[in-house]
Amino acid sequence: MKTLRIYRLLVASSIRSRMQYKFNFWFSSAMSAFISAVEFAMLAVILHKFGHIQGWSLTESGYLYAVLHLGRTIYRTFASDVHHLEKYLVSGDLDGLLLRPIPVLLGLMTLNVSIRIGELVQGLAILIWSLHGLIASGQIGFAALPLTFIAIVSGAALMFGIGLATASVGFWITRIEVLQNITEDAARTAAQYPLTIYPKWMQGLLLGIIPIAFANYMPALYILRGQGGWWLVAASALIALLALAAGMALWRVGLSRYQSTGS
Amino acid sequence: MITVSNLTKQFRQTVPKEGRFSGIRTLLSRDYRVKYAVSDISFTIPEGEFVGYIGPNGAGKSTTIKMLAGILHPTSGTVQIDGLSPHRHRRAVARKLGVLFGQRTQLWWDLPTADSFDILAAMYGLEPQRKRERIGMLAELLELDPFMATPVRKLSLGQRMRADIAAALLHDPDILFFDEPTIGLDVTAKKNIREFLRQINRELGKTILLTTHDMDDIEQLCTRVIVINEGALSFDGTIPELRRRIGLPTLMSVTYRGEVIVDSGVFDALSIKEIDGRTVIATCNRAKMSAMEALRLLETLGEIEDIHMEEPNFEDIVHHIY
Numbered sequence: 022m023k024t025l026r027i028y029r030l031l032v033a034s035s036i037r038s039r040m041q042y043k044f045n046f047w048f049s050s051a052m053s054a055f056i057s058a059v060e061f062a063m064l065a066v067i068l069h070k071f072g073h074i075q076g077w078s079l080t081e082s083g084y085l086y087a088v089l090h091l092g093r094t095i096y097r098t099f100a101s102d103v104h105h106l107e108k109y110l111v112s113g114d115l116d117g118l119l120l121r122p123i124p125v126l127l128g129l130m131t132l133n134v135s136i137r138i139g140e141l142v143q144g145l146a147i148l149i150w151s152l153h154g155l156i157a158s159g160q161i162g163f164a165a166l167p168l169t170f171i172a173i174v175s176g177a178a179l180m181f182g183i184g185l186a187t188a189s190v191g192f193w194i195t196r197i198e199v200l201q202n203i204t205e206d207a208a209r210t211a212a213q214y215p216l217t218i219y220p221k222w223m224q225g226l227l228l229g230i231i232p233i234a235f236a237n238y239m240p241a242l243y244i245l246r247g248q249g250g251w252w253l254v255a256a257s258a259l260i261a262l263l264a265l266a267a268g269m270a271l272w273r274v275g276l277s278r279y280q281s282t283g284s
Numbered sequence: 285m286i287t288v289s290n291l292t293k294q295f296r297q298t299v300p301k302e303g304r305f306s307g308i309r310t311l312l313s314r315d316y317r318v319k320y321a322v323s324d325i326s327f328t329i330p331e332g333e334f335v336g337y338i339g340p341n342g343a344g345k346s347t348t349i350k351m352l353a354g355i356l357h358p359t360s361g362t363v364q365i366d367g368l369s370p371h372r373h374r375r376a377v378a379r380k381l382g383v384l385f386g387q388r389t390q391l392w393w394d395l396p397t398a399d400s401f402d403i404l405a406a407m408y409g410l411e412p413q414r415k416r417e418r419i420g421m422l423a424e425l426l427e428l429d430p431f432m433a434t435p436v437r438k439l440s441l442g443q444r445m446r447a448d449i450a451a452a453l454l455h456d457p458d459i460l461f462f463d464e465p466t467i468g469l470d471v472t473a474k475k476n477i478r479e480f481l482r483q484i485n486r487e488l489g490k491t492i493l494l495t496t497h498d499m500d501d502i503e504q505l506c507t508r509v510i511v512i513n514e515g516a517l518s519f520d521g522t523i524p525e526l527r528r529r530i531g532l533p534t535l536m537s538v539t540y541r542g543e544v545i546v547d548s549g550v551f552d553a554l555s556i557k558e559i560d561g562r563t564v565i566a567t568c569n570r571a572k573m574s575a576m577e578a579l580r581l582l583e584t585l586g587e588i589e590d591i592h593m594e595e596p597n598f599e600d601i602v603h604h605i606y
Contacts, residue, residue: 023409026406027406027407030403030406031403034392034395034399034403037394037395037399038392038393038394038395039394041394041395041435042394114388115355116350116355116385116388117388117390119353119354119355119374120353120354120355120378120381120383120390121378121404121407122375122376122378122379122407122408123375123407124375277357277371278357279355279356279357280295280356281347281350281355281356
């Protein structure tokens with residue numbers, strides 16, 4: 022409870038800090054929304070041309086895209102600077118967090134919080150549009166709504182786990198940008214499309230090594246198409262929790278190896 | 285109470301290769317050079333002591349402080365702060381410590397100064413009443429009121445340092461680590477900060493470990509000096525002891541009532557540097573001869589009118605040990 026209060030306070034002060042630079046705040050929110058809108062527009066153009074990707078319709082692909090991006094938006098909003106740990110490792114700025122009687126991860130999560138309004142609005146818009154289309158055509162019922170909510174939250178936890186594990190590797194190798202490109206950016210870009218378009222080895226990679234497919238594709242198989250069973254959603258949540266636990270464990274070991282910098 | 289025993293910290297560095305394709309060969313190399321930033325340091329600091337921790341750049345001062353504060357984990361050896369290990373019980377120890385890094389602010393850069401205190405108070409779980417008392421007291425002692433509403437990034441260095449000191453003291457810790465609190469400040473600001481540090485040590489009984497390159501800080505504040513050089517402890521004792529050990533000469537300038545004739549053969553530990561009419565300038569090695577003995581010797585030369593003694597400059601002493 023106390024931790025939650027401190028988290029709220031720290032997030033609020035972080036947002037106030039960013040509000041000091043109003044132009045930057047609004048401009049970056051607008052830009053990130055614009056970029057992800059362009060991304061989806063490209064997907065839509067492809068689908069419009071061919072009608073479907075490997076049997077996945079436009080509304081279904083929109084659903085995959087929206088669930089993934091909403092999950093990511095939640096992760097990046099609540100754990101913002103975990104993704105930028107490299108900056109703290111190189112500059113030695115983690116020192117300041119280690120001096121305080123709060124968990125270091127909590128401190129890091131509350132620095133430079135960005136409210137990703139643009140991405141949130143855009144993600145929600147696509148999700149609502151997709152769900153509306155799918156429900157109207159009778160493919161899914163309203164029972165899909167709570168399941169979708171679970172899928173989004175567990176996807177956020179999964180991406181947080183992957184992000185945290187990747188960041189923690191930085192305690193050993195310091196520079197992690199390239200690694201993040203693979204585990205976070207490339208994997209997520211890949212998961213925007215239905216998994217079936219990829220060769221088998223790539224599917225294995227996205228299911229087993231960097232299990233990003235559990236953030237949208239796997240739960241969607243059941244939610245949208247009734248394949249497998251409800252356990253697909255539960256398994257996705259379980260894998261998210263495992264990834265989070267692994268990330269936390271790696272983080273704890275890494276922190277004890279923190280080297281700081283000279284001064 | 286701080287107990288440090290056999291504290292060691294080693295860093296591994298890749299050995300850079302030379303010659304052809306040196307970049308790639310360095311990348312593939314598995315050769316490491318182990319560098320001891322701190323090696324086998326032991327000391328104990330009882331409550332209420334004001335200790336100066338000095339050494340040249342790169343001697344391992346900051347590394348030691350970071351291990352004491354729980355930022356770095358020691359390679360071997362132990363640190364205990366009131367019986368607790370800072371890296372195993374980091375959060376409990378953090379409550380007992382106030383830490384200031386003069387080169388790097390701990391305040392929230394873009395927010396008004398007062399906001400930083402609010403955030404810190406919440407982190408340390410201060411009750412609202414207690415928080416008001418602490419901030420009121422510190423604001424008065426450190427004269428923070430004129431810039432409480434100013435964002436930290438717009439403060440002058442002197443103001444920022446005072447605000448940082450207040451931030452380190454907000455939760456009323458008993459042990460304080462100050463890493464270069466007077467760096468870059470003007471004479472008046474330095475004097476004020478020294479006065480404040482003296483006050484919290486003498487009157488409130490805070491234990492203070494101070495690292496600095498400003499020898500006036502050490503000379504005016506510390507009851508004890510610990511010198512570290514190349515990671516190893518090279519001296520631990522009082523300032524007079526340090527003076528004695530180095531044995532730098534005391535300068536004595538004696539003016540006589542009449543002309544003096546000097547027979548230099550008389551004195552061994554006392555050497556005559558200069559004779560200018562009625563004034564004789566002599567240096568005396570205090571490790572071998574007390575000031576009184578030296579005076580008695582000088583008295584045999586004639587009737588003394590005036591005498592002036594100059595102790596060796598502390599900076600020279602330190603220069604000598606490094």
